[in-house]
Amino acid sequence: MNAERGTETILITGASDGLGRAAALLLAERGYRVFAAGRSAEKRAQLDTLAKEKRLPLETLEMDVSDDRSVERAVAVVHQKTGQIDVLINNAGLAYFATVEDMNMEDWRRQFETNFFGVVRVTRAALGKMRERRSGRIIMISSVSGLVTPPAQGAYSVSKHAMEGLSNALRHELYPFRVKTILIEPGYIVTNIQQTAVELAQPYQEKIQKGAYAKVYRGCWAGANRSRAKSKTTPEDCARVILRAIEAPKPKARYAVTPLTTAIQWAKRLLPDSALDALIRRRYGVKREE
Ligand SMILES: NC(=O)c1ccc[n+]([C@@H]2O[C@H](COP(=O)([O-])OP(=O)(O)OC[C@H]3O[C@@H](n4cnc5c(N)ncnc54)[C@H](OP(=O)(O)O)[C@@H]3O)[C@@H](O)[C@H]2O)c1
Numbered sequence: 349m350n351a352e353r354g355t356e357t358i359l360i361t362g363a364s365d366g367l368g369r370a371a372a373l374l375l376a377e378r379g380y381r382v383f384a385a386g387r388s389a390e391k392r393a394q395l396d397t398l399a400k401e402k403r404l405p406l407e408t409l410e411m412d413v414s415d416d417r418s419v420e421r422a423v424a425v426v427h428q429k430t431g432q433i434d435v436l437i438n439n440a441g442l443a444y445f446a447t448v449e450d451m452n453m454e455d456w457r458r459q460f461e462t463n464f465f466g467v468v469r470v471t472r473a474a475l476g477k478m479r480e481r482r483s484g485r486i487i488m489i490s491s492v493s494g495l496v497t498p499p500a501q502g503a504y505s506v507s508k509h510a511m512e513g514l515s516n517a518l519r520h521e522l523y524p525f526r527v528k529t530i531l532i533e534p535g536y537i538v539t540n541i542q543q544t545a546v547e548l549a550q551p552y553q554e555k556i557q558k559g560a561y562a563k564v565y566r567g568c569w570a571g572a573n574r575s576r577a578k579s580k581t582t583p584e585d586c587a588r589v590i591l592r593a594i595e596a597p598k599p600k601a602r603y604a605v606t607p608l609t610t611a612i613q614w615a616k617r618l619l620p621d622s623a624l625d626a627l628i629r630r631r632y633g634v635k636r637e638e
Contacts, residue, residue, distance in 0.1 A: 355405075357430040358594075359383045359423070361413050361470055362440025364391035366539030367489060370583035371437060371590045373398075376406035378591065383426050385411035386440075413440045413466030414458075423473040432481060435594055436474045438467045438511075439489040443504040443541055445549040445568075447561045455548070456503055463507035467514065475527070484527045487593055488515050490602075492535045492609040495616055496624065499632050500561070500568040519601060530593045533613075534586050535606030536572070536579040567633030575631075581606045 363372040364386025372384040384406055386392050392408035399406040411422035426433055441463045444455050471486060478484030494508030518529040556565045586605045593599050604610045615624055
């Protein structure tokens with residue numbers, strides 16, 4: 349796919365902030381017609397203003413991926429304005445921080461409603477026209493947590509593993525129709541996702557401080573902070589990998605973003621589960637109690 353060839357249309361979910369916003373700006377600078385979807389009216393207005401100042405072919409859209417009608421409406425607007433979506437980027441996501449036992453069922457469902465069912469919902473809405481035209485790319489913003497699972501991030505990690513499975517299914521089902529599904533797997537990149545995770549963890553504060561898993565939470569929090577502090581990868585770096593996946597004549601099934609993901613991809617190939625588990629437990633300070 350190449351923007352110079354015409355006005356290819358890209359729809360990005362969760363593009364009002366973080367990785368999605370950086371990708372929206374880079375792709376519009378590259379000449380694609382970008383529809384940047386998000387919930388926050390304020391953040392969308394800021395992005396619209398920036399796009400206008402820079403004269404970019406970018407407009408924002410209201411879309412809550414957890415709401416059927418909101419998704420149908422937003423996809424219909426893009427189809428109406430352009431006739432097609434050439435590239436769909438499933439990026440909207442958030443992360444809950446709680447152990448499997450502590451996290452309540454409502455939050456499990458919320459985690460999945462955005463990170464997994466949201467992806468299924470938007471993909472299904474956009475897919476039919478891509479299939480009919482025998483062309484299109486679906487970019488899935490997964491995570492290193494779609495490959496391995498840190499403690500206290502089970503729900504988030506499971507949602508990304510589900511996205512990886514969904515992408516595997518789509519790669520096969522859409523093969524006859526030349527529609528390609530590509531996974532992008534970032535490690536730690538500083539964005540608002542961390543602050544949102546802190547807010548979503550508020551109801552679990554007592555358990556985090558004094559519950560049975562207090563030591564696990566402390567280790568996990570410290571490990572995540574260390575990894576974040578070490579990470580030099582920016583949202584713009586991730587955007588460049590997304591661009592590569594969009595423009596590669598023969599894209600790979602998955603692209604690592606950050607050295608951590610590359611290391612984990614290799615570790616998964618080379619190490620037995622027991623060694624990988626030991627590595628993860630050391631990284632997050634998980635020790636057996638006396
Ligand atoms: N940053 C990292 O370290 C990292 C690592 C691996 C993977 N990822 C993945 O990258 C993606 C983007 O994360 P980020 O780091 O850029 O986080 P972010 O800065 O918090 O941005 C998240 C975006 O998702 C949107 N969003 C959340 N819930 C939504 C919903 N129900 N409907 C529509 N939009 C929704 C937000 O839009 P509104 O605020 O407008 O609702 C926001 O634009 C996520 O899928 C995340 O799992 C991030």
